[in-house]
Amino acid sequence: MAAVVLPTVSPAAAHTGQAGPPPCPGGSVCFYSGSDYHGTSWEWTAGSGYRDLPPALHDNVGSFVAGTDACFVNWDPKETRQVHNGDWRRAYGSDFGGRVDGVNGGTC
Known part of the structure; x- marks a missing residue:
């Protein structure tokens, strides 16, 4: 009997029925002001601290794609969120994206 190999799909993509995020260079986190990777964008690089x-x-x-581990920071009140290389969120504005002030490399 032959084995059947199915492609892997991230849980978020499977839930929405949509493809994964756009590429973001390794060592970076790509931020977008709108959901679904639209609006104003900015690329943070881990080497910039x-x-x-x-x-x-x-x-x-509104959305992000992580090409490295990073720590998202809200300063008032102080909160952090850890993201890992390969993490992405298509709709982040109603979550921590509506509070994030800055980003740092590594772990929180």
């Missing part, structure tokens, strides 16, 4: 998000994305991250 902590950075405040630009004004268009401050408290306004």
